[in-house]
Amino acid sequence: MTSSAGACPVTVTIRIQEDDFDIAREIAVLTKSRTDIGAVVSFSGICRADDDSAKVAALTLEHYPGMAEEEIRRHTDEATSRWPLNGVTVIHRVGRFMPGQNIVLVLTASQHRQAAFHAAEFLMDYLKTSAPFWKKEESEAGTDWVEAHARDDEAAARWTRS
Numbered sequence: 001m002t003s004s005a006g007a008c009p010v011t012v013t014i015r016i017q018e019d020d021f022d023i024a025r026e027i028a029v030l031t032k033s034r035t036d037i038g039a040v041v042s043f044s045g046i047c048r049a050d051d052d053s054a055k056v057a058a059l060t061l062e063h064y065p066g067m068a069e070e071e072i073r074r075h076t077d078e079a080t081s082r083w084p085l086n087g088v089t090v091i092h093r094v095g096r097f098m099p100g101q102n103i104v105l106v107l108t109a110s111q112h113r114q115a116a117f118h119a120a121e122f123l124m125d126y127l128k129t130s131a132p133f134w135k136k137e138e139s140e141a142g143t144d145w146v147e148a149h150a151r152d153d154e155a156a157a158r159w160t161r162s
Contacts, residue, residue: 009086010080010085010086010087010088011030011086011087011088012073012076012080012087012088012089013029013030013087013088013089013090013091014069014072014073014076014089014090014091015090015091015092016063016065016068016069016091016092016093016094017091017092017093017094018093018094018095019093020093020101020102021091021093021102021105023042023044023105026089026091026105026107027040027042027107029089030087030089030107030109031087031109034086034087034109036086036111037086037087037109037110037111038110038111038112038113039109039110039111039112039113039115039116040107040108040109040116041107041108041109041113041116041117041119041120042105042106042107042120043104043105043106043120043121043124044102044104044105044106045102045103045104045105045124046100046101046102046103047059047097047098047099047100047101047102047103048099049099049100054137054139054140054141055139055140056099056137056138056139057098057099057138057139057140058096058097058098058099058137058138059096059097059103059135059136059137059138060095060096060097060135060136060138061092061093061094061095061097061103061133061134061135061136062094062133062134062136063092063094063131063132063133063134064132067132068092068131068132068133071130071131071132072090072092072127072131075122075123075126075127075130075131076088076090076123078122079108079119079122079123080119082118082119082122083108083110083115083116083118083119084110084111084112084115085108085109085110085115085116085119086109086110086111087107087108087109088106088107088108088109088119088123089105089106089107090104090105090106090107090123090127091104091105092104092105092127092131092133094133104124104127106120106123106124106127107120108120108123122159125158125159126159134146
């Protein structure tokens with residue numbers, strides 16, 4: 001989807017998918033034929049092999065179709081209203097992941113780096129706390145649903161407008 005903010009077009013792409021993504025390809029798609037972009041910030045979340053003291057064998061991510069995209073759209077809209085962005089890409093995978101596999105990608109593009117950095121951090125903080133995704137960890141101890149962490153809520157709270 002493409003929307004306008006001022007004179008610069010803002011390209012927003014949101015995908016939830018099972019297939020892996022290629023970070024370089026996604027950056028190339030976001031920046032193709034754009035001479036107004038001076039900075040692209042990327043964040044990629046990867047399945048790690050341990051969570052605190054437990055060894056993670058696999059992680060399963062589920063989502064609420066339709067609602068997840070809508071929630072992500074709400075936050076990308078907020079990011080584009082807060083910072084002068086030229087483009088945003090959010091790709092979140094669902095399914096079963098082994099340690100080392102990609103889970104999420106956030107790309108933010110702007111004329112200047114500061115806006116791109118802030119927007120990427122904002123989007124990741126809200127993806128961790130507000131997007132309707134559920135994680136189930138498999139470890140030697142068994143299988144458990146992952147509960148929200150206070151540290152993620154604290155990170156998201158700093159973006160709340162007074």
